[in-house]
Amino acid sequence: MSSTYKIPESVLVVIYTPELDVLLLERADKPGFWQSVTGSKDTLDEALEVTAQREVMEETGIDTRSHLLSNWQLANVYEIYPTWRHRYAPGVTQNKEYVFGLCVPRSTSVTLAPREHLGYQWLPLQEAADLCFSASNAEAILQLPQRCKI
Template structure:
């Protein structure tokens, strides 16, 4: 019997997409696996040459079922990047020696009432929260900061 094919390593380049309504209610999704971590949509590039915007569109569709190009939706590249250490329990997903990840931040404004269909292998619950409460709920500091920045990107001065 042939050995199972090895999964390719994750690339250390990812996106964070803050999905929100015009009233600044933020969609948070809870990761499966017992930790109960609440977060926005995140995910890694599939290939080094994949544009971050394409990664954002793909990850939003995979994790929430939302089409970023549907009428009333607006995906915005915030031109912000976070670089952080990969958590030790997740290092095995990356090539040997990779210890840091670069994350590009996007916002996705969706109409009120946009349906959410979770990928059950990744997330088991979702909720819409006012942006300040969403920031408080996020387990990741960079995700919380992105929620707090939301009003600046939606209503720039």
């Protein structure tokens, strides 16, 4: 696969507080689209945990090493939105997304990557799930009470 194309394997990192408030980010390339941290592997051999750590740092400025990052051992396969298919090799229409959770104190500072996100907000569980444009993201948020290790 050419390095000019995105790898169709990504992470979804649900960032939450012990009180189960969830951090959502508004996409810069699609205003009004809210989501958790997401991002593709940079290389085929990049470990998923490394992808999750890198994406959280790039998108929020949060260093996962200071908090509890957990691999939920959950993977979703979904159709890549037509809007973003040009980023992948010709014929690639599906992405495999691996889900992680990251528990942080509510006081954690968030520094957005301006090219990627316009804003952020902390929301209660159900409100966050309702606002997500991605069904797999909303589903992951709703699993928090069973998944989080606080």
